[in-house]
Amino acid sequence: MFDRRLLTHFDWFLLLLVLLIALLGITNLYSASSSWEGAATPVYLKQLFWLGLGLGVVLGLVIFDYRHLEYLGVGFYGVTSALLLFVLFFGKTSMGATRWIDLGFFNLQPSELMKIFVIIILARYFSLRGEIGGYGLRDLAAPFVLLGLPALMIMKQPDLGTALLVLFIGGTMILFAGLKRSAAIVLSVGGLLAAGGGWFLLHDYQKERIRTFLNPERDPLGSGYHIIQSKIAVGSGGLFGKGFMGGTQSQLSFLPERHTDFAFSVFAEEWGFAGSLILLGLYMLLILWGLYVARCAGDHFGMYLAVGVVAMLFWHIVVNLAMVIGLLPVVGVPLPLFSYGGTCMITTMTGIGLLLNVSMRRFMF
Amino acid sequence: MSLNAAWADLTGRRQRLILLILCAIFFFAVLLLRLWYLQVINADRYATLSEKNRFRYLPIAAPRGTVLDRNGAVLVDNRPAFGLSALRQEVDDPEALIHGVAPLLEVSQEKLWDAWRSGSRFPRYRPVPLAHDIGRDSMERLQEHSVDLPGSFIDVLPMRSYPGEELAAHLFGYLGEITEAELTPRREAGYRPGDQIGKGGLEKSFEEVLRGEEGERLVEVDVKGRQMRQVSTQEPLPGSHLSLTLLRPLQQAAETSFGDQAGAAVVLDVHSGEILAMVSRPSFNPELFARGISGQAWIDLLKDPRHPLQFKAINGQYPPASTFKIVTALAALEAGVASSATTVDCQGSIILGNRAFRCWKKDGHGATNLKKALRESCDVWFYEVALRLGIDRLSTFALSLGLGESFGLPLEGEKRGLIPTRQWKRERYKTGWYDGETIIAAIGQGFVLATPLQLAVMTATVANGGTVYKPQVVKSIRSPQGEEVYQMSPEVLQTVEISERSLNAVKRSLEAVVNERHGTGWATHFDELKVAGKTGTAQVVKRKDDDEEDEAGRIPYRFRDHALFVAYAPAEDPRIAVAVVVEHGEHGGSAAAPIARDIFASYFGLEIGPLRPDDVVNVGD
Structure with missing residues (x-):
């Protein structure tokens, strides 16, 4: 079953790139949380633990041929949808949102799992349909349902950020599958209308965030506080930054959530534009490499899988960075491999595991 | 290349892949431009803002x-x-x-x-x-x-x-x-x-x-x-x-009544188990801790021989002494080994094997029935009856009254007390049970231990005719918005079957303890209120009979007997039950009963003067 060729084809470059970014992230967390003296376990150590666990997930994933997922994925998708439904009714409520299932030792967040399973199920759908010279609206009915149902349930939790991410991931895969001209026009118009109509479906706090984003100075110490403080942190970093552990904004705790969603602000403040450029370059390399893996994939399923994972990483990176530097409203999307958090780390590493899997089996049927 | 030629040759898909790459580059370029704008073009402005950032x-x-x-x-x-x-x-x-x-x-x-x-x-x-x-x-x-x-x-x-x-x-x-x-x-x-x-x-x-x-x-x-x-x-x-469930004035009255004495008192509502007062003396002022207690004050509290930090009402375990005779009497009557008419001739002691077991009254009480035995706390009557009853029936009955078990109060340090059984003795001492130990247990000495709370529950159970209510201290919890989030309701732990006959016989005798001139609990008699109760005097150390009399009153504090008193009132239709333990207070009738007197007076709103010396029974147990 195990082929020695798998080892020779293993994508060491991708793994090393991921590890490099993750270690940069942990170093950054060390600085971000250094002023929390007396904490039980330092955040950076916990993140190191999650990275280890994530590598375990990667190892577990690359052993099995990703092609098994084509069939298993349907079941996983079904179970996770059921879990999402379950969360809506019986989930654990925290800070006004119900997203978790309390498993005692661990809070399971099905919406995170859903990101992966949406990728798998859409990859299966498109690889089955094959190349049909552009998808029409009728052909897209099934993907829309597969995508829309979980997105709606996640939106209901309410977790707008994750719901939009799921839609973005699915949308990217649909775009890649190819649209008929008519379908493309209908979808763009429909999308614009939905964005307008969606405003009325938003919760008050979500509307508030968007208003604040459009004009943060409107409420500088209330909901605009995060954006302003983060911009000051990033901007005051200048060209070369204030040096490791030298960020006054982040060290003096003006910066909220600096170890999770705003981890990049700490980095940008301490390493300046030069550091930001390098980090963005690494992320860009990761994305391009992922697309390269898609291009070389051994079959359609693997190709779509790789595109889906790349889309997931890409939208996380772009949305988080845009939020941190004031280009998007605060929606609570973490920066993969950089923000502290077990769930995000595991989801990211699952994606990386799938990429590596597709990559190392590119010459096999 | 040949294997993926299947799709790579399709120009449509290749174009779309290039489109994705261009998209990615576009978004990253936007991000970089923005970073350039913030970190290079506006760096000075933000640096100034960061300096002035003073929130x-x-x-x-x-x-x-x-x-x-x-x-x-x-x-x-x-x-x-x-x-x-x-x-x-x-x-x-x-x-x-x-x-x-x-x-x-x-x-x-x-x-x-x-x-x-x-x-x-x-x-x-x-x-x-x-x-x-x-x-x-x-x-x-x-x-x-x-x-x-x-x-x-x-x-x-x-x-x-x-x-x-x-x-x-x-x-x-x-x-x-x-x-x-x-x-x-x-x-x-x-x-x-x-x-x-x-x-x-x-x-x-x-x-x-x-x-x-x-x-x-x-x-x-x-x-x-x-x-x-x-x-x-x-x-x-x-x-x-x-x-x-506490009643502040009652709590205050009980605390005041203790004066300088050490000990504990518990007052229960006999029909619900609600704790109306729960006293441990000496006490401390918790505010000292809130302010940050000084090291010396803390050491003083810890080293005080009267243990001001101990919650004696639930944590102090005392031999119940003669208050336990209520349990023995009811058990014997229910078992049919004695009746209210059972008469024993008390000559001051009985001999079992080669050992004499003494009554507290050296000269004996003479012909004694149940009523007299309880009223004057004759030990010999209980020795005789206990031998007929045996330890098994006695301990089973005592356990059913809530003794020997903790009640699971939401408080740390609640003790279980101890009701000895044959099995317990075997496990603890690896020996069998002796009749002499039954005799000692019957008068609440030897192995038997109870907390003041347990004594109060036992008394309340007798008073209400056999229902053991779980003692409770929290009546309700109200959220800051005024919403009631918890409301206590009485909880029955168990019910003890006691016949009307036995109950009446014992209750009449307990009334005699307080309301008849020779009763040891005379200190708690009122004109307006009929109290029923039982005194107890728990030995702290075994003393020789000889030095007991001439050195009485002059023995060191720590060797003096504990004084106990349990009571309920009104006798005909009981509402509250009281248990009082005065550490090293010597006689139940003289040290503990007067505190119960103040408690009843406070609860029933009775005017009382100071206790007259001749109202205090200073003898026996």
């Missing part, structure tokens, strides 16, 4: 929930107190700060250094409390000099206050600064170094209920860290209020 989030402590008695009288409260805190991130020169503050507060620099150092566990942005509960004068002096004390500011913190001072202190427990071990599992719940946390009693058991949620305020500070302007406030959420 601070400061925590606002949540007032803890208050504790009320059953009628809403305040038992535990909060009062606003001024404190001096410092923000470590603002203090460049701690030495200068402490040097400046010490004379203004009139405290030693050493003490301030201790506080400052203990603050090193705090996050840098969290205020370190340097001094708690400073007076108004100190506060005004500090305000005048605030310019010279950068990084420090005056904080208003709610301070736990116990208006009754020592009143029911053991029940309430006290607060103290959270320790590292307590903090670790509670971080998620929002606890921080320096927080106060319940360390005992209800303050500890109901910590989550009482605590509330911290608020925070955003303040603008100047370059020196002085607060210039309050920008916004998120109000703290106060803790929930606890209403107890």
Whole structure:
């Protein structure tokens, strides 16, 4: 079953790139949380633990041929949808949102799992349909349902950020599958209308965030506080930054959530534009490499899988960075491999595991 | 290449892949442009902003929930107190700060250094409390000099206050600064170094209920860290209020009645198990702890031979002594081995094997029936009856009355007491049971132990005819919004089958204990109220018969007998049951019964004068 060729084809470059970014992230967390003296376990150590666990997930994933997922994925998708439904009714409520299932030792967040399973199920759908010279609206009915149902349930939790991410991931895969001209026009118009109509479906706090984003100075110490403080942190970093552990904004705790969603602000403040450029370059390399893996994939399923994972990483990176530097409203999307958090780390590493899997089996049927 | 030629040759897909790459490059380019704009073009502007960035989030402590008695009288409260805190991130020169503050507060620099150092566990942005509960004068002096004390500011913190001072202190427990071990599992719940946390009693058991949620305020500070302007406030959420079953005036009367004596008393509602009063003496003032008790005061409390920190009402285990005769009498009557007419000729002792078991009255009580045996607490009657009854039936009956088991009160340190059985003896001492031990157990000595709470429950159970109610102390919990989140209801632990005949025989005898001139409980008789009760005198050490009489009264405190008294009233239709233990008080009738007298007088609103000396029965047990 195990082929020695798998080892020779293993994508060491991708793994090393991921590890490099993750270690940069942990170093950054060390600085971000250094002023929390007396904490039980330092955040950076916990993140190191999650990275280890994530590598375990990667190892577990690359052993099995990703092609098994084509069939298993349907079941996983079904179970996770059921879990999402379950969360809506019986989930654990925290800070006004119900997203978790309390498993005692661990809070399971099905919406995170859903990101992966949406990728798998859409990859299966498109690889089955094959190349049909552009998808029409009728052909897209099934993907829309597969995508829309979980997105709606996640939106209901309410977790707008994750719901939009799921839609973005699915949308990217649909775009890649190819649209008929008519379908493309209908979808763009429909999308614009939905964005307008969606405003009325938003919760008050979500509307508030968007208003604040459009004009943060409107409420500088209330909901605009995060954006302003983060911009000051990033901007005051200048060209070369204030040096490791030298960020006054982040060290003096003006910066909220600096170890999770705003981890990049700490980095940008301490390493300046030069550091930001390098980090963005690494992320860009990761994305391009992922697309390269898609291009070389051994079959359609693997190709779509790789595109889906790349889309997931890409939208996380772009949305988080845009939020941190004031280009998007605060929606609570973490920066993969950089923000502290077990769930995000595991989801990211699952994606990386799938990429590596597709990559190392590119010459096999 | 040949294997993936299948799709790579399709120009459509290749184009779309290139489209994706272009999209990615576009978005990254936008991000980079924005970063360029922020970090290069506007770097100076943001650097200036960062310099001037002087907003601070400061925590606002949540007032803890208050504790009320059953009628809403305040038992535990909060009062606003001024404190001096410092923000470590603002203090460049701690030495200068402490040097400046010490004379203004009139405290030693050493003490301030201790506080400052203990603050090193705090996050840098969290205020370190340097001094708690400073007076108004100190506060005004500090305000005048605030310019010279950068990084420090005056904080208003709610301070736990116990208006009754020592009143029911053991029940309430006290607060103290959270320790590292307590903090670790509670971080998620929002606890921080320096927080106060319940360390005992209800303050500890109901910590989550009482605590509330911290608020925070955003303040603008100047370059020196002085607060210039309050920008916004998120109000703290106060803790929930606890209403107890306690009756404050009754509790007060019982505490006062103890005077300097050590011991415990419990008063129960016989029809619900509600605890109306629960006293442990000597007591302490929990506010000392809230203010941060000094080392010496703490050592004094720990070393006091009368154990002021022990919650004797639930934690003290005493031989129930003759109060246990109620249990023996009922068990014997129910088992049919004795009746109210059973008469024993008490000659001052009985001989079992080669050992004499003495009655407390050397000359004996003569012909004695049940009523006389209880009224004058004749031991020999119970020796005879106990031999017929046997330990198995006695211990089974005692256990059914709630003795020998804890009630699971939401309080630390509740003890189980001890009702010995054959099995227990075998496990504990690896030997069989002896008849002599049955005899001793029958008069509540030997192995038998009970807490004052258990004695009160036993008495209440007899009073209400056999229903063991779980003793409860929390009547209701009300959220800060006024919503009732918990309401106590009486809980029956078990019911004991006792025939009307046996019950009546014993109850009439217990009335005789108090209301007949030879009764040992004569001190609690009232004209307006009929009390029924039983005295007890528990041996602390075995003394030789010879030195008992001539040295009585002059033996050292720690060797004197414990005095006990259990009672209920009104005798015909009981409402409350009382158990009193006076440590080293010598005679139940003379030391414990007068306290019960004050308790009944307070509860039933009776006018009483001082106890006349000849009303006190100073003999026997």
